[in-house]
Amino acid sequence: MPATSRSPATQPDRPHTPPNTQRPGNRHSAAQQTPTNRRSQSATIERLRQQLRTSVAHTQQQDVVPTDFVALNRLLPDQGIRSGSVVEWISSGPGSRTSTMAFAAAGRLLQQPGALAVVDPLHCLCAASLPQAGIPLSRLLLVRPKHTTAESLFVSQYRLPGPVRSDALWALEQLARSTGVRVVLTWIDRLSSTAQRRLQLAVERSGTTVFLIRPASALQQPTWSDLRFLVSANGSSVKGTGAKSSAHHTSTNPTSQWHVQLIRSRNSVHSQGHTRLECQHETGVVSEVL
Amino acid sequence: MKRVLCLRFCNWPVQRLQRLQSTDSQGGLVSRLAIYTAAPQAGAAAARSDSEQRDTAFVRDIFPSSRSGATILCSSQAAWHQGVRPGLPLGEARSMAAPVAKPSAAGRQPADTHFVPWDPVGDRRTLMELAEHARMFAPLIGLENGPVPDSLIMDITGCGVLFQGETVLAERLLKTFQQSGWQCRVAISDSAAAAWAFAHPGGHLLTQSTGPGEIDPRFDQSWQADSIIIPPGQSAGYLGSFPVAAGRIPLTDVRTLAELGIHTLRQLLDLPVEDLPSRLGNTTIERIRQLAGVDEELIRSIPEASPITASWVSETGATSRSEIRQVLDHLTQELEPQLRHRGLGAIALQAVMKHEDGSTDTLSAQVVSPLQDAARLLEVLHLRIESLHVKRPVFSIRMTTTVAPLPVARQKDLFSASEHLEPQEELTAVINRLNGRLGNNAVLTAAVSDSSVPEDTIQLTPVMSETAVTSRRTAACRIEQLVQTEADAADKAFAVRPVFLLPVPVRVPSLKPAARTFVWEGRTFEMQEWIGPERVQTHWWQEISVHRDYYRLLTTQGPEFWAFQNLTDGTWFLHGIFE
Numbered sequence: 124m125p126a127t128s129r130s131p132a133t134q135p136d137r138p139h140t141p142p143n144t145q146r147p148g149n150r151h152s153a154a155q156q157t158p159t160n161r162r163s164q165s166a167t168i169e170r171l172r173q174q175l176r177t178s179v180a181h182t183q184q185q186d187v188v189p190t191d192f193v194a195l196n197r198l199l200p201d202q203g204i205r206s207g208s209v210v211e212w213i214s215s216g217p218g219s220r221t222s223t224m225a226f227a228a229a230g231r232l233l234q235q236p237g238a239l240a241v242v243d244p245l246h247c248l249c250a251a252s253l254p255q256a257g258i259p260l261s262r263l264l265l266v267r268p269k270h271t272t273a274e275s276l277f278v279s280q281y282r283l284p285g286p287v288r289s290d291a292l293w294a295l296e297q298l299a300r301s302t303g304v305r306v307v308l309t310w311i312d313r314l315s316s317t318a319q320r321r322l323q324l325a326v327e328r329s330g331t332t333v334f335l336i337r338p339a340s341a342l343q344q345p346t347w348s349d350l351r352f353l354v355s356a357n358g359s360s361v362k363g364t365g366a367k368s369s370a371h372h373t374s375t376n377p378t379s380q381w382h383v384q385l386i387r388s389r390n391s392v393h394s395q396g397h398t399r400l401e402c403q404h405e406t407g408v409v410s411e412v413l
Numbered sequence: 414m415k416r417v418l419c420l421r422f423c424n425w426p427v428q429r430l431q432r433l434q435s436t437d438s439q440g441g442l443v444s445r446l447a448i449y450t451a452a453p454q455a456g457a458a459a460a461r462s463d464s465e466q467r468d469t470a471f472v473r474d475i476f477p478s479s480r481s482g483a484t485i486l487c488s489s490q491a492a493w494h495q496g497v498r499p500g501l502p503l504g505e506a507r508s509m510a511a512p513v514a515k516p517s518a519a520g521r522q523p524a525d526t527h528f529v530p531w532d533p534v535g536d537r538r539t540l541m542e543l544a545e546h547a548r549m550f551a552p553l554i555g556l557e558n559g560p561v562p563d564s565l566i567m568d569i570t571g572c573g574v575l576f577q578g579e580t581v582l583a584e585r586l587l588k589t590f591q592q593s594g595w596q597c598r599v600a601i602s603d604s605a606a607a608a609w610a611f612a613h614p615g616g617h618l619l620t621q622s623t624g625p626g627e628i629d630p631r632f633d634q635s636w637q638a639d640s641i642i643i644p645p646g647q648s649a650g651y652l653g654s655f656p657v658a659a660g661r662i663p664l665t666d667v668r669t670l671a672e673l674g675i676h677t678l679r680q681l682l683d684l685p686v687e688d689l690p691s692r693l694g695n696t697t698i699e700r701i702r703q704l705a706g707v708d709e710e711l712i713r714s715i716p717e718a719s720p721i722t723a724s725w726v727s728e729t730g731a732t733s734r735s736e737i738r739q740v741l742d743h744l745t746q747e748l749e750p751q752l753r754h755r756g757l758g759a760i761a762l763q764a765v766m767k768h769e770d771g772s773t774d775t776l777s778a779q780v781v782s783p784l785q786d787a788a789r790l791l792e793v794l795h796l797r798i799e800s801l802h803v804k805r806p807v808f809s810i811r812m813t814t815t816v817a818p819l820p821v822a823r824q825k826d827l828f829s830a831s832e833h834l835e836p837q838e839e840l841t842a843v844i845n846r847l848n849g850r851l852g853n854n855a856v857l858t859a860a861v862s863d864s865s866v867p868e869d870t871i872q873l874t875p876v877m878s879e880t881a882v883t884s885r886r887t888a889a890c891r892i893e894q895l896v897q898t899e900a901d902a903a904d905k906a907f908a909v910r911p912v913f914l915l916p917v918p919v920r921v922p923s924l925k926p927a928a929r930t931f932v933w934e935g936r937t938f939e940m941q942e943w944i945g946p947e948r949v950q951t952h953w954w955q956e957i958s959v960h961r962d963y964y965r966l967l968t969t970q971g972p973e974f975w976a977f978q979n980l981t982d983g984t985w986f987l988h989g990i991f992e
Contacts, residue, residue: 218971249914303840
């Protein structure tokens with residue numbers, strides 16, 4: 124008998140299984156857990172997560188790109204946005220500046236080679252707004268599936284007709300699979316678990332980062348994304364003098380402000396809290412509110 | 414950047430006939446040869462093709478004597494030295510060429526001068542036949558766009574690397590033709606107009622002031638070399654000193670310009686473009702715009718003599734999409750060995766499907782870079798088939814290809830075939846697929862235009878155009894830019910613009926500064942703040958007049974709009990959303 128062949132009972136490294144181990148499908152499992160067990164499980168999960176992070180850290184470290192916003196980076200498990208991840212930007216409502224925020228984050232990712240592909244099923248993207256976010260126009264690949272509906276994007280809240288949705292999703296996945304694309308960004312309301320899983324597999328293979336800008340209704344849906352941000356408007360402010368209501372004026376330094384809250388992070392226990400950003404109306408520069 | 418080569422055949426009508434005559438008589442080249450235009454005959458014009466009529470009109474414009482009788486068009490160097498010059502009436506030329514020399518000691522008479530009628534159709538046809546010998550140097554070859562052509566125009570954008578540089582390409586091209594006995598010159602520049610000018614510094618063949626093979630004293634000898642290669646972006650600087658005639662300007666306009674004291678291309682290009690249409694013809698304006706790089710000259714491709722095709726015919730007919738797909742799969746696989754045999758790649762596939770009544774449907778697919786692999790071609794074709802509606806049986810399908818040289822093959826990684834693929838290659842593949850399913854107009858790149866009107870500030874261009882075959886190389890350049898990390902300096906000068914721009918400005922009657930609310934898309938918005946204005950207006954000479962004051966409009970509900978007042982009539986519009 125070979126030396127390595129042992130009966131299971133005699134294997135020294137085999138972990139001991141306690142008699143009260145909870146198995147999947149046990150209906151009484153939750154009720155039988157004590158606070159001590161739960162703490163133990165949390166510690167185990169955290170330890171396993173740590174091991175996972177350590178094991179892949181050497182491959183991921185070079186692919187993490189910090190955003191231009193230090194406070195936002197602090198919320199992120201890797202202090203930046205990892206290549207090959209799916210990031211959701213959830214808009215709390217109209218005027219939340221979610222798209223502005225997403226483009227500002229995408230601009231930094233374009234410091235690496237690859238195109239910014241924008242799937243624009245609503246045919247409404249103003250490409251002239253991208254240079255403000257640090258995105259060179261020469262890097263923009265705009266994909267516009269045929270769109271026949273006359274309904275505006277504002278009313279539709281990124282709701283797409285069936286054929287347009289299928290074309291947009293198909294294009295999104297194709298672009299996410301390509302290593303020639305650095306970031307893919309699109310606006311979409313509903314996304315099935317299958318579509319999300321396909322996207323996840325696609326970006327894991329290619330290293331492309333997918334930004335999905337979605338309405339608040341997406342919060343009710345399950346997600347496979349690596350990061351999920353909730354962006355909500357915080358109103359506008361006017362620094363200095365000259366602010367008037369309901370009248371024309373030339374403001375000295377008006378800004379729009381919004382909150383960004385990280386509400387999901389797949390690989391780690393995320394930092395609680397949020398950060399506040401603002402966009403200067405005159406320059407279009409997005410910065411943190413200190 | 415686009416690169417165009419002009420291959421000029423020196424003294425073309427004479428050179429062609431000299432070779433033709435020598436072939437017939439199995440002797441050396443006929444040294445004394447002159448070509449004349451026949452005297453005009455009533456009713457002959459109707460029988461001529463458009464190009465022939467254009468050539469004849471051009472000749473009559475240059476040589477007024479040809480309107481009334483036979484006139485010398487061009488002559489060989491030996492005949493020229495005899496005094497047989499272009500524009501001379503044929504009878505006079507014959508007397509000039511009559512041998513007056515006495516027989517030599519050996520008793521040999523000096524050779525007679527051959528007078529041969531002009532054959533513009535034959536000239537064009539032979540030039541097109543010669544294009545076949547140049548196929549390996551460029552994917553797109555066309556005749557020069559003008560009367561009495563003597564040159565082939567070749568789009569060689571991106572082809573230089575295939576030959577270790579444009580210099581080697583030019584040398585090999587020249588060698589190919591010179592070994593066959595043709596006398597030719599090559600000029601490479603950024604546009605067809607510039608390349609033609611560098612190959613014809615003295616202007617058109619028929620307007621030359623010097624004899625065949627003689628050096629034009631107006632130009633430095635380097636401009637009369639066999640091969641002229643202008644580095645990218647430097648054409649305008651060199652062209653300036655050339656005479657106006659080098660710009661293919663019609664003779665009447667050359668005379669008009671000369672009367673105005675404009676003799677060089679620099680003087681011509683410095684003229685205010687807005688005033689030119691009132692003084693010069695459309696052709697001249699077109700040429701000026703092409704020389705200035707404003708317009709791109711379309712190279713009309715010469716069809717291949719033996720295209721790569723595959724056909725299928727059936728008595729029963731294909732009635733469903735899946736059956737047609739099977740046939741197309743089979744035909745594409747038939748094309749692959751033909752492509753491999755010729756060492757070419759397909760950049761477009763066109764399947765013409767014929768129905769019982771003789772009507773046809775066409776299915777076409779294009780790819781950005783040349784492909785040989787049937788599987789990859791099928792991948793693109795399948796996406797097109799999905800949008801095909803088969804209403805009637807298809808009884809025959811003929812598939813044709815547009816071909817181009819394959820890009821340089823690189824050694825792949827030892828362990829993985831895809832590991833070392835360049836990002837632009839990956840991007841090219843995905844663009845092929847996107848174009849296949851969504852159509853060419855759905856995949857766009859952006860560039861800054863010179864318009865100040867917000868909806869036109871950015872020019873969106875399909876990566877691959879449906880019509881322009883010449884855009885293939887441009888597409889490859891665009892894709893390369895997409896993956897590069899160098900920022901475009903022109904982007905930095907932009908004013909702040911909203912992320913969303915409505916396709917057309919929407920007039921909102923309830924939107925007024927004095928009002929507290931306005932209604933749009935069935936929703937009422939309470940106005941909180943107006944910030945602005947930013948005035949946007951066009952110049953007085955532009956066709957579309959725009960005079961707007963833009964405001965950023967903040968509402969209590971959250972959305973920030975971009976609204977403007979039309980200063981012409983005071984109406985208010987919503988144009989964008991800061992989102």
